[in-house]
Amino acid sequence: MPNIALLGSTGSIGTQAIEVIQGLPDYTIVSLAAGSNEALLREQIEKLNPQYAALQRPDAAARVRQQVAIPVSHGMEGLVQLATDPQVDLVINAVVGAAGLAPTLAALRAGKRVALANKETLVAGGHLVMAYRDQLIPIDSEHSALWQCLRGHTMDEVASLVLTASGGPFRKYQGELHTVTRAQALRHPNWEMGGKITIDSATLMNKGLEVIEAHWLFGASYDQIEVVVHPQSIVHSLVKMKDGSYLAHLGAADMRLPIQYAITYPHCRPATSIPLDLTTAGPLEFEAPDEQRFPCLPLAYAAGRAGGSVPAVLNAANEVAVEYFLNDRLGFMEIPVIVESVLEGHAPIDSPDLDTILAVDAQARQQARQEAEQRARL
Numbered sequence: 001m002p003n004i005a006l007l008g009s010t011g012s013i014g015t016q017a018i019e020v021i022q023g024l025p026d027y028t029i030v031s032l033a034a035g036s037n038e039a040l041l042r043e044q045i046e047k048l049n050p051q052y053a054a055l056q057r058p059d060a061a062a063r064v065r066q067q068v069a070i071p072v073s074h075g076m077e078g079l080v081q082l083a084t085d086p087q088v089d090l091v092i093n094a095v096v097g098a099a100g101l102a103p104t105l106a107a108l109r110a111g112k113r114v115a116l117a118n119k120e121t122l123v124a125g126g127h128l129v130m131a132y133r134d135q136l137i138p139i140d141s142e143h144s145a146l147w148q149c150l151r152g153h154t155m156d157e158v159a160s161l162v163l164t165a166s167g168g169p170f171r172k173y174q175g176e177l178h179t180v181t182r183a184q185a186l187r188h189p190n191w192e193m194g195g196k197i198t199i200d201s202a203t204l205m206n207k208g209l210e211v212i213e214a215h216w217l218f219g220a221s222y223d224q225i226e227v228v229v230h231p232q233s234i235v236h237s238l239v240k241m242k243d244g245s246y247l248a249h250l251g252a253a254d255m256r257l258p259i260q261y262a263i264t265y266p267h268c269r270p271a272t273s274i275p276l277d278l279t280t281a282g283p284l285e286f287e288a289p290d291e292q293r294f295p296c297l298p299l300a301y302a303a304g305r306a307g308g309s310v311p312a313v314l315n316a317a318n319e320v321a322v323e324y325f326l327n328d329r330l331g332f333m334e335i336p337v338i339v340e341s342v343l344e345g346h347a348p349i350d351s352p353d354l355d356t357i358l359a360v361d362a363q364a365r366q367q368a369r370q371e372a373e374q375r376a377r378l
């Protein structure tokens with residue numbers, strides 16, 4: 001009976017992970033951690049009967065503690081405590097943002113397997129996490145696809161990794177990207193996801209973060225990682241082999257599939273999702289991404305190539321800019337402007353340790369907030 005700690009249980013990936021685990025009777029959820037959604041966490045505790053829980057803020061944790069019969073801790077300490085609990089075999093990290101890095105690292109250091117949705121972990125601290133690569137299983141659909149295509153192969157046989165991108169809601173948009181609204185940007189054509197990643201998909205920053213994620217997960221150089229827009233989101237990614245042929249992973253656009261694969265890895269089990277029907281899937285299109293209209297993608301490649309502390313800065317500045325956009329205080333095209341400006345002001349640090357990354361992250365957020373405030377709508 002593998003025991004699971006689920007971090008980020010109230011989010012899009014977290015709630016789908018619960019659905020998946022409920023269909024896997026030999027797995028048990030022993031702990032749940034959330035950010036601020038007290039009501040949903042309480043509901044999940046009542047339904048799933050875990051032994052521990054955590055929330056971000058101490059006051060919220062204290063309130064929930066009075067309503068449930070289990071210990072409820074708080075903050076980063078709470079996340080790390082759940083991630084390193086001796087009885088836990090598998091940690092699912094579905095927290096959004098750089099807050100996911102410390103618990104991932106703590107879990108890996110404690111010898112846990114980590115099913116990782118939190119791509120910001122690898123963007124900000126990939127070099128720290130990679131010492132434990134064998135314990136890490138990706139949840140991101142593109143990386144899960146690559147992971148599955150690469151089984152039985154080594155990177156010596158690979159010419160490039162090809163990440164597919166839906167292109168987001170503005171792929172064919174004829175109007176001015178400067179004036180698009182939050183509601184328009186949140187209307188993703190193929191996937192239902194949390195707010196931050198949905199905006200990242202619209203700016204193509206999500207694909208940029210995934211390029212950095214792939215670099216660390218598969219030990220590929222940035223020249224070996226390509227992005228191709230595939231609006232149908234049926235081919236989840238491809239591996240181009242040295243002989244020029246491609247290995248592709250196809251499936252329904254349903255995150256429960258890569259979540260389940262990460263939980264049951266190395267085994268593939270029956271799933272409850274509706275399987276892809278190739279006869280009705282329609283044509284599959286592929287096109288090059290438009291880096292002029294979506295400058296976040298080249299910004300992320302450049303940050304990845306620069307390495308050291310630079311990707312952590314990219315990520316932190318982006319998180320702040322997206323938060324301002326989601327609060328209707330910044331324009332869509334101001335997101336890359338803020339990220340670029342914060343990157344320009346940063347003096348790169350080689351091989352930063354966790355404390356340095358957290359300090360760089362905090363500084364980049366502060367600078368991004370200052371810039372965002374100067375530009376912000378009231």
Ligand SMILES: NC(=O)c1ccc[n+]([C@@H]2O[C@H](COP(=O)([O-])OP(=O)(O)OC[C@H]3O[C@@H](n4cnc5c(N)ncnc54)[C@H](OP(=O)(O)O)[C@@H]3O)[C@@H](O)[C@H]2O)c1
Nearest residue numbers: 008010011012013034035036037095096117118119193194
């Ligand atoms: N959604 C997808 O389809 C998808 C696909 C691939 C990869 N991912 C990646 O998976 C991660 C999660 O994405 P999502 O879409 O599920 O995001 P989401 O819906 O916004 O959920 C984020 C989760 O993280 C929790 N959280 C946020 N800050 C926290 C903190 N400081 N401490 C503890 N918990 C915290 C939230 O809690 P509250 O809601 O309680 O505040 C929530 O449970 C992201 O890194 C994303 O890039 C997502």
